[in-house]
Amino acid sequence: MNIGEASKSSGVSAKMIRYYESIGLIPAAGRTVAGYRVYTMTDVQLLRFIRRARDLGFSVEKIEELLALWQDRSRQSADVKQIALEQIAGLEVRIREMQAMMDTLRHLADACCGDHRPDCPILADLVNGPDQGSNGGQDERTPASRSEKAAGLQAH
Amino acid sequence: MNIGEASKSSGVSAKMIRYYESIGLIPAAGRTVAGYRVYTMTDVQLLRFIRRARDLGFSVEKIEELLALWQDRSRQSADVKQIALEQIAGLEVRIREMQAMMDTLRHLADACCGDHRPDCPILADLVNGPDQGSNGGQDERTPASRSEKAAGLQAH
DNA sequence: CTTGACCTTACCATCATGGGAAGCCTTATC
């Protein structure tokens, strides 16, 4: 199987397959005389594993751990579960951060009449800060959510 | 005011202030004879604006638009509101994606007894896919959430 | 033998941020 076919049947792009090989996440594929990478169904299964783990939001680093456990026949399911629970906790944190942003934005957007006039509570909040904002009293944006660095929350 | 003080009173790191200047998000600061950047309270206000917008998850590109509107005295609040609504929509999408991941992971983790034995439904799901997974019937992971590329959902 | 589809490597870009080095400037202390 060439890389294109392995890509199609695993759902991992050829580019990423080569990348995963380069960083050592997967073993180096065999090669034809001409230098083409060759894949077996076992390799495709590995790639599918990676693809599914990515779909669950696991970082490549975590996937490395998961793969190690997968290939360790004497693993303890507790170890796998712990990785999953950490992943859940990480997702929870980021969801909460984004939810806080969304709540604040919703309050501001609700307070903005959105017509032809220039006056806008959204801009007012950005200029003066939430403390001085024309806040009806509902916005409970926590100081913590603002002082944290909101890492990685922009769309790529 | 030197860049260090401007950084402290705006909450934007010196590194980022220089970066924002380099990409044209903020005008080039004045300089002392020795080449040090000099900032006024007006500049700090601008930096605070940016900082707050970042805290709400806006990308630098969107902040550019917001700044343009802010400085446009004949702006229409509807334009500002629209940017905010787009931001809300984007956050909503990403929250939903992460929520879907979390739900799946929770089902899997719940099904994993987490003891010393190697058998683990989490690994089983990763290996065989959700269709073959030992799924009690509650997991409604949608095909869409898996086929989308889950962009930018890993922690930085 | 040509054409088109596929493969290879290598390099660049993303996005916002941090780290570090090498060197200049300012301020405070002795």
Place this chain on the structure above:
DNA sequence: GATAAGGCTTCCCATGATGGTAAGGTCAAG
């Protein structure tokens, strides 16, 4: 006035996972 500490400057590199592109080799069908 010399010296040390700390702030500032620019420049380069790294992140993480992914896509794009370009230049060139290979394979299979017509």
